[in-house]
Amino acid sequence: MTTKFDAIVIGGGISGLITTLILSGNGYRVLLVEKEQRLGGTNNSFRNRRGDSFDFGYHTLDCDRSPFATRFFSEVLHGQFHTFALKRGIAIKGHTMPYNAPISEWPEAIRRSVEKTEFVDTIDGPPTRESLASIYGDYLAGLALNEILPSYPTLFWQLKNGKPESDLMDQVYPWFFPKSIKQSIGKHEWNRFHQKVRDQGEHMVMYPSIGGFGGFIDAIVKKIDTQKARIVQGFSKLDVSIDPDSQKIRSIDLDGVTYQADQYFWCAPLAIVGRLLGVPFPSAHPQMLCLGSFVFERELPFAYHEILVGERGVPINRISFPGKIAGGKNDKAQVEFAYPLGEMVIEENTWVADSHSYLEKLGLLQQDNPLIDYHFFGANKGFVSTHDPLKMLADFRASLRHSTNIVYPYIGLEVDSISRIIPSVFREVYRAITA
Numbered sequence: 001m002t003t004k005f006d007a008i009v010i011g012g013g014i015s016g017l018i019t020t021l022i023l024s025g026n027g028y029r030v031l032l033v034e035k036e037q038r039l040g041g042t043n044n045s046f047r048n049r050r051g052d053s054f055d056f057g058y059h060t061l062d063c064d065r066s067p068f069a070t071r072f073f074s075e076v077l078h079g080q081f082h083t084f085a086l087k088r089g090i091a092i093k094g095h096t097m098p099y100n101a102p103i104s105e106w107p108e109a110i111r112r113s114v115e116k117t118e119f120v121d122t123i124d125g126p127p128t129r130e131s132l133a134s135i136y137g138d139y140l141a142g143l144a145l146n147e148i149l150p151s152y153p154t155l156f157w158q159l160k161n162g163k164p165e166s167d168l169m170d171q172v173y174p175w176f177f178p179k180s181i182k183q184s185i186g187k188h189e190w191n192r193f194h195q196k197v198r199d200q201g202e203h204m205v206m207y208p209s210i211g212g213f214g215g216f217i218d219a220i221v222k223k224i225d226t227q228k229a230r231i232v233q234g235f236s237k238l239d240v241s242i243d244p245d246s247q248k249i250r251s252i253d254l255d256g257v258t259y260q261a262d263q264y265f266w267c268a269p270l271a272i273v274g275r276l277l278g279v280p281f282p283s284a285h286p287q288m289l290c291l292g293s294f295v296f297e298r299e300l301p302f303a304y305h306e307i308l309v310g311e312r313g314v315p316i317n318r319i320s321f322p323g324k325i326a327g328g329k330n331d332k333a334q335v336e337f338a339y340p341l342g343e344m345v346i347e348e349n350t351w352v353a354d355s356h357s358y359l360e361k362l363g364l365l366q367q368d369n370p371l372i373d374y375h376f377f378g379a380n381k382g383f384v385s386t387h388d389p390l391k392m393l394a395d396f397r398a399s400l401r402h403s404t405n406i407v408y409p410y411i412g413l414e415v416d417s418i419s420r421i422i423p424s425v426f427r428e429v430y431r432a433i434t435a
């Protein structure tokens with residue numbers, strides 16, 4: 001027997017939930033299918049054994065990035081959020097310093113090797129070793145390219161596999177560079193946003209007051225019209241029957257039950273649908289994400305909300321402070337690290353010990369402030385690839401047929417700012433239902 005809906009949404013992350021919210025709000029009978037037991041995908045929170053709430057890695061919403069996303073966030077949460085100026089730090093060579101600090105405020109140990117005291121930055125396109133050295137001097141350019149960039153195993157892997165250095169530099173530049181007089185702004189949305197933050201001198205972000213980003217997900221779910229939408233989560237097997245020529249989905253089969261719809265909204269990873277459609281999706285290497293969520297006995301003596309770490313040999317990419325972000329007791333730290341699967345082995349015990357001693361080295365943790373609980377998460381999440389992500393997506397778009405019954409509310413690679421995802425989902429879903 002086949003059950004019919006007006007629309008089927010595949011994937012219950014933020015894209016799929018907002019799609020379901022819009023469709024059910026417009027009278028569509030919707031089926032949302034999510035393979036995990038929990039809704040929310042990457043944008044989520046969890047609790048440790050003691051009941052402390054952590055997000056899945058550092059999560060905030062940038063205020064100044066998309067007025068549309070900001071308004072949606074405020075309305076869904078009915079004002080139950082707080083707004084604050086994000087204090088971001090960077091850690092290099094065992095020292096921490098504020099992001100975008102003038103070189104005069106950098107630690108003496110680094111500053112003494114820097115030739116200039118002021119920088120006039122004219123870089124417009126992708127930064128190269130030469131352009132960085134001509135502006136910031138050989139020492140800072142070398143530090144960024146020889147130490148900070150390779151300290152990210154995912155970037156190092158891409159470098160090793162032939163991706164040009166300048167294509168990767170925007171992961172490091174201008175994050176790990178001192179304040180400059182910027183005379184030129186790159187064309188990408190990301191460059192403009194970075195520059196805005198640097199000019200304003202502060203980065204305003206929003207954070208839900210209840211339940212972290214999981215609270216935001218819960219608030220979206222609560223708004224979904226349950227008379228119109230049915231949500232199936234935690235199934236064991238989903239088969240999608242697809243005609244690769246017309247790119248139309250014929251039906252989906254969920255644990256032996258067949259469902260059909262007029263339109264299918266694809267909100268799960270694109271690589272899956274690419275495979276089903278026979279659309280060449282460039283090969284990508286699985287990425288492992290490790291997340292250590294620590295609780296300490298007493299408050300941490302730091303004012304940062306997050307610290308980006310650029311240290312070779314230190315298996316940490318970012319440290320964030322969930323208690324401080326939530327506006328509560330600053331007694332938690334969360335450590336993130338990503339690497340290409342098979343390139344290294346991260347053992348829970350040694351990684352926790354390494355993270356602990358690095359927090360001590362940075363002065364974040366005093367000897368008399370013991371770790372009282374931790375939660376370790378390590379799983380395959382996302383991928384690394386040497387292909388240009390924008391070209392990958394452009395090729396994917398170009399191979400899609402207009403007559404298909406599949407709608408893509410958000411075409412992007414997995415880790416993107418929800419400020420970009422939310423407007424795209426509204427635009428694409430309304431485009432599909434008003435066409």
Ligand SMILES: Cc1cc2nc3c(=O)[nH]c(=O)nc-3n(C[C@H](O)[C@H](O)[C@H](O)COP(=O)(O)OP(=O)(O)OC[C@H]3O[C@@H](n4cnc5c(N)ncnc54)[C@H](O)[C@@H]3O)c2cc1C
Nearest residue numbers: 011013014015035041042043057059060268415416417418
């Ligand atoms: C550590 C980390 C920190 C981040 N911090 C921020 C931040 O501070 N600010 C910000 O704006 N963004 C941040 N992001 C990015 C943001 O969280 C994601 O881009 C966003 O959540 C992606 O949402 P999505 O719905 O498109 O995809 P996902 O969240 O990946 O959702 C896809 C869903 O599809 C499901 N699925 C997969 N396969 C199937 C299948 N076969 N059938 C059915 N369902 C399936 C998955 O289980 C998942 O629930 C961060 C991401 C990470 C990893």
